[in-house]
Amino acid sequence: MSNDIRIKKGLDIKLKGEAEKTTEKAIFSNFYTLRPEDFHGVIPKLISRVGTKLKAGEPVFYDKSNEDVKFVSPVSGEIIEIERGEKRKILSIKIQADKTESYLEHDILNLEKANPEDVKTLLLASGCWPFIKQRPYDVIAKPDKEPKAIFISAHASAPLVANLNYTLQGKEKELQAAVTALGKLTKGKVHVSVGKHGKSPMEGLSGITLHKVSGPHPSGNVGTQINKIDPINKGEIVWTVSPQDLVIMGELLLTGKFNAERLVALVGSSVEKPRYFVTKLGCELATMIYDHGIKKDAHVRIISGNILSGKTVKPDGYLDYYSNTITVIPEGDDYELFGWTTPVFNKVSTTRALTFSWLFPNKKYDLNTNTNGEHRAFVVTGNYEEVFPLDIYPMQILKSCMYQDLDEMEALGMYEVAPEDFALTEFVCVSKQPHQDIIRKGLDLMLKEIG
Missing domain, CATH: 3.40.50 (Rossmann fold)
Structure with missing residues (x-):
């Protein structure tokens, strides 16, 4: 029951652009990438170096704060590059895959x-x-x-x-x-x-x-x-x-084998034939997004994850470790003359001020990444509460994160939330505030100060 x-x-x-329930195997990816940034809060310590031969499931690095938590290779192959940033921070570990897979067996x-x-x-x-x-x-x-x-x-x-x-x-x-x-x-x-x-x-x-x-x-x-x-x-x-x-x-x-295979949906209005692909974690996105209705010079944004809380990646990027969706939509870097004063028929809005999406609840839209406004101070509209089902005050908790009041953050319910819970409030925000980033920074502060 x-x-x-x-x-x-x-x-x-x-x-528009929902995946059809058909599956095909993605083109074999020659390279796979592990990115420590996918694992928030982890400081990586390398186990393997450039030139190391790995089996699928063999450890590549571990978490500095907890050596027992290991991060493994999704495929068998050789580490060919370790990209570093400022202060030699590890940005990515690139692995050239073997033609024949071999596994570390447990x-x-x-x-x-x-x-x-x-x-x-x-x-x-x-x-x-x-x-x-x-x-x-x-x-x-x-x-x-x-x-x-x-x-x-x-x-x-x-x-x-x-x-x-x-x-x-x-x-x-x-x-x-x-x-x-x-x-x-x-x-x-x-x-x-x-x-x-x-x-x-x-x-x-x-x-x-x-x-x-x-x-x-x-x-x-x-x-x-x-x-x-x-x-x-x-x-x-x-x-x-x-x-x-x-x-x-x-x-x-x-x-006893770590098989990183995953069924991934390629979706979005910029995809000619949205569908599902069998691939592996950390694969090259090019093995799925090209030759399937997306031109290489197309002016689009590619998102590893869902459209509200996924990560923007470059066309030559890699599948996020936790994602099972790749979203491709038009890039919205243009401006509409008097856009805010004219009736809007082709966008989604929670208000009824010159917008008409509420009249067509089943209509599917072709939206781009344009925010239709610029960053400004919070405006009290009540819109957040309409789309936020948790028993928490969304605007108040966002403000407490911004001025870093730990006691208030605790009292308002920060222990329950994650950035994705504020993706919708960010979408409807007339102030264009980065809600998910604000919550992430607030959680990091609490983790550091309270633990």
């Missing part, structure tokens, strides 16, 4: 008999631990802390994001193995949320507490579900894991 969660506040942004656990320490040791040694994140602070979980619960959101509600019901098809064994293993790491429940409409491969798993979610975005955000199911209080920790990462963890537990 499931528990129903109905989200009333939010906003569904309907865009012992296969008997999940029925394994104890929590066995599971934790394997996840740390295999490089699967970075898939587990914690709240508060939205960083990689600390292995020495036990969570009060684990949350998994198998409901994707962000615009154009990969359909998890489709990408997880046929992966029930891997999902069950991962959920069983994670359940040993907490005395609490493993909460799994799925969409109320549609059949999810995760519905039939054992050892979980199932929730069916309905309502507009951000109903699929794990932060929204935590707030409605079991809110975080001071001193408490919860872990979160994405379903596509569960598949990798599950395969490791069943086979």
Whole structure:
């Protein structure tokens, strides 16, 4: 029996370019890249050097603050370049892939008999631990802390994001193995949320507490579900894991091999034929975005992740470690003469001032990256509260982060939030404030000062 969660506040942004449910294999990528910036708060210490030969799943670097947390190569090959920035900061590790894959093999656990320490040791040694994140602070979980619960959101509600019901098809064994293993790491429940409409491969798993979610975005955000199911209080920790990462963890537990394969959705109005590709973490984006309806000189923005909270990458860039979506939309670097004074029919807006998107709730739009305004001081409009379903005051918590009042940040609920929870308030903000960046800096300050 499931528990129903109905989200009333939010906003569904309907865009053109949703992926068709067809899958093809991406062109073989010769190079793969690990970027420490994908792992927020991690200071990398290299294990391998330029010229080192690696097997898939072999450690490349570890976290300086916790040597047990290792980051591994997604493929077998040779490290050919380590890019450094200011003060010799490691920016990326580039690996030239072998034509034939070889894997570092780990012992296969008997999940029925394994104890929590066995599971934790394997996840740390295999490089699967970075898939587990914690709240508060939205960083990689600390292995020495036990969570009060684990949350998994198998409901994707962000615009154009990969359909998890489709990408997880046929992966029930891997999902069950991962959920069983994670359940040993907490005395609490493993909460799994799925969409109320549609059949999810995760519905039939054992050892979980199932929730069916309905309502507009951000109903699929794990932060929204935590707030409605079991809110975080001071001193408490919860872990979160994405379903596509569960598949990798599950395969490791069943086979002893770290297989970084992932089903990625190529979406957006600038893609001629949006669809799904089988590829691996850290692959070259060019293996998917070119020769599939995107011209090399096209004036577009490529985003690794969803359109609201993903990272902008260059055409010769690489797939983000946690992403299962690549979004391509027109670049919005032009200006409209008297744009704010004329009726608007081709944009999404939460207001009714010269805008008409509210008249066409099912219309799909072709939006670009133009912010349609410039940065200015906060304006009290009440728009944030209309799209923010958490029991938190969004404007007040943003301001407390800006003037760095730790006591006020605590009192207003900073332990519960992550930057992605403020993606919609940033989208509707008439002041064009960078909400996600403000929240990220606030969380970093709390982590530094409070820990």
